[in-house]
Amino acid sequence: MTPTPPARTPVALTPEQSDWFATTFAMMVDNVEQVVLGKRHVIELAFTAMVSEGHLLLEDFPGTGKTSLARAMSQTVQGVSTRIQFTPDLLPGDVTGITVYDQKTGEFEFHSGPIFANVVLADEINRASPKTQSALLEAMEEGNVTVDGVTRATGVPFLVIATQNPIEQAGTYRLPEAQLDRFMMKASLGYPDLAATIRILEGTAAIRQDLSPVITPQALVSMSDIARGVFVNPLVYDYIGRLVEATRDARQVRMGVSVRGARALTKAAKTWAVAHGRVFVTPDDVKALAEQVLAHRMVLDPEAEFDGVTASAVIGQILLDVVPPSRSDLA
Structure with a gap:
């Protein structure tokens, strides 16, 4: 376990806070990488979403380690993980819980x-009906659930990792744009490389059921507080704003990125910066996360999709076209 995080100051981050954050973040990633081999960048993205109080959508093939990632992350932060297998007959109450009448006490009792x-793994979320999918929305946005008029808080910290299969679409319900916008990031684990595959086959990296915790949930909340205090130069805010506006003006795009997307990119960039030892956000931090945070929020023109244009390609071109502030401007 890491030592207690240094106390937050209301004005600016101290070098001690930044060093503690970066060291702890690296330890969390190292811990999960014992289970999810060769996917350090995706693990960093997942923890960035968690610390930034966002959620992660994984569009991936079966058997790539999505469940292992969720379980390892929850063990790392000494938390509780659950898995919901979404199916067409799943009801909203199966996700949120229901109120049951207890004949012995004569009272209604909530079964969570x-x-x-x-950490909640929502596996194959696009297989459930839109009504059941929407049961996640309040929890993802507000961190609480309302059942029978009573609001109850979810876990703290709280991260939803939703998955969907990009290949098999029969019998699925496409996530609406409003729901996609609730996810801070969209990423893909993909298959392990040859070296990691060989290590798995040789048994030198056997799947471990239990990982030692690195931090407590309360310490992770402190990390979120620290990330909020990272300095963002007004020119970097302007850069983020120009990137978002460019997604709305791109000719291949029917609907660009919302304000929620711009806020998500800012929050994620703050976490990414301090995780790499800085107390301020650079344009490179924004570029590093732009595709994962912005691409899934865009709706492409049908003709562009027919021509093989992807949202990731549009974001890549926008990053080339929109000039970031120079180091001298930021100094």
Whole structure:
């Protein structure tokens, strides 16, 4: 376990806070990488989303380690993880929980659903009906669930890792744009490289069921507080704003990135910066996360999709076209 985080100051981050954050973040990633081999960048993205109080959408093939990632992250932060297998017959109450009448006490008793956890794996979310999918929305946005008029808080910290299969689309319900916008990031684990595959086959990296915790949930909340205090130069805010506006003006795009997307990119860039030892955000931090944070929020023109244009390619071109502030401007 790492030592207690240094106390937050209301004005600016101290070098001690920045060093503690970067060291702890690296330790968390190292811990999970014992289970999810060769995917350090995706693990960093997942923890960035968690610390930034966002959620992660993984569009990936079956058997790539999505469940292992969720379980390892929850163990790393000494939290509780749950898994919801979304199916066409899944009901909203199966996610949030239901109120049951207890004949012995003569009172109604709430039976909590799997949404009450620190890390929730929503597996194949696009297989459930839109009504059930929407049961996640309040929890993802507000961190609480309302059942029968009573609001109850979910876990703290709280991260939803939703998955969907990009290949098999029969019998699925496409996530609406409003729901996609609730996810801070969209990423893909993908298959392990040859070296990691060989290590798995040789047994030198056997899947471990239990990982030692690195921090407590309360310490992770402190990390979120620290990330909020990272300095953002007005020119970097302007750069983020120009990137978002460019997504709305691109000719291949029917609907660009919302204000929520711009805020998500700012929050994620703050976490990314301090995780790499800086107390301020640079344009490179924004560039490093732009595709994962912005691409899934865009709706492409049907003709552009027919021509093979992807949202990631549009973001890549926008990053080339929109000039970032120079180091001298930021100094």
